Amino acid sequence: MRTAFIQQLYNLAKVDSRINLIVGDLGFGVVTDFARDFPNQFLNAGVAEQNMTGVAAGMALSGKIVFTYSIANFPTLRCLEQIRNDVCYHKADVKIVSVGGGLAYGALGATHHATEDLAILRALPNLLVIAPGDPLEAQAATRAIAAHPGPCYLRLGRSGEATVHDPGFDFQLGKAIQVREGFDLTIVSTGSMLQNALEAAEQLGQKGIQARVLSMHTIKPLDTEALFKAATETSALVTLEEHSLVGGLGGAVAEALMDAGKGAVRLKRIGLPPEFISTVGSQLHLWGLNGLSVEGITKTIELSLRAE
């Protein structure tokens, strides 16, 4: 996803000199070409995320389209008030990009786990929140947020995510993508869980349970149309995210259903426990321990359906 993002941004910067990229002294080997070929559109702000974000807002208020880039919680939580006041309040054309959403930096430890970002940033006014599900979504989302005037948060995985979509697929901000049809239940997935969602759906399919899979790449604004359609056409909803169970996709879906008087719909939220994960391990290992492996997801859904 990281590569898909930077290649797309490189192409955009080539044709639009308003596009600027500011990094917080991270992106070794990733931002090299961009920095070399567009020195007047690149800035390394140093290890100073608050200033990076304030500077981005100041540049955006002077006519630039500014991407800030760092990893995990550094471009988000470290400078949260700059995002709130300087970027969101002014509707500044700043796109906040974080690489390593969820447990992508697993073994680096809990300081590097971005597991509350969706909940926290979703609460900010004027900010779009996007977590692409595969490299093609990451590429399309980069194009879309560059064209969207105003603040956006793009939460990327890291590298090596499977490509789920076909080239030329239809991507629109705020529009969920159905990647599998089914009428027994719907798995609503965001971010890097998409491949696991599909594989879990296949396993359920072998047991005679047909799951619809939605890639909910935009968490805010949430595609309530696709959600309500799924709530009507299938008998249960399962949200799936590499994020704390507090306030992320599952929370957003629950809020939308309750507010629309659809609280009777069966909803199971699958995500991370709202705790620091102190076990050392790779992303894959930590998924397994926290119920986010394909097997874990399949089992949780089966148990949940059986409880009906």
Place this chain on the structure above:
Amino acid sequence: MTNENRNLGQLAVRIRRHVIEMTRLGKSSHVGSSFSIVELLSVLYSGVLNVRPDQPDWEQRDRLVLSKGHACAALYAVLAEKGFFPTDWLHTYYQDDSPLAGHATHSVPGVEVSTGSLGHGASLATGMALAGKRDTAAWRVFALLSDGECDEGATWEAALLAAHHGLDNMVIIVDYNKIQALGYTSEVLSLDSLAGKWRAFGWAVREIDGHNFAEIETALGAVPFEKGQPSCIVAHTIKGKGVSFMEDQLLWHYRSPQGEEYEAACRELDGER
């Protein structure tokens, strides 16, 4: 006193009278913080800043970031005096449904950015200056900071970046009134030597009396002090300047002028006219 200085003096008195009136009607605070920047604002808006009151968003305007957003009463007053919006608005300050909130707000004509949380303005100004440089624009950026917000780490992050990139199209003015929210800066968190700190961060620095029109005009007329370096003016000021019983008093960070105190303040200010 030259005619020019007499005009500046009259403008400063009018700003202070507005601030007293605004904070009395709004029952609001921050009079002292507003009073310490009145001379600075008077000079900035009397020929230094290239702005158009009838076209506040004019692209080629000089930018002023009031980073110490709590002193917005003085900014609103000078903007109204210069015709950015009707002076009538001032009397609604801080009151229900007023266009004028208790911290600088970008919806107000002539107010560049919303501030109020300290330590944001230096970064915003740096971003603007960097964008200006990249576009080889002629406009400049001025930011007015409080001394208290030099406690904020983000201020110094911006100081590093602006100096590293040689942003000589930006000027930071620090309103060094030496009082912050809970006491003297020397007691809360010493800033000495404030000018030395900015110098050490790579800025070209001058220290002036922030209430002396001639010194302010000379300094602002001489920026950039060094080509290829951002400029910093450490303006030594007095919190509450202009009303004897408010000067150098922490209380007037908080107190709203009412009753006899309001009357006394007006008498003092009117006597100067």
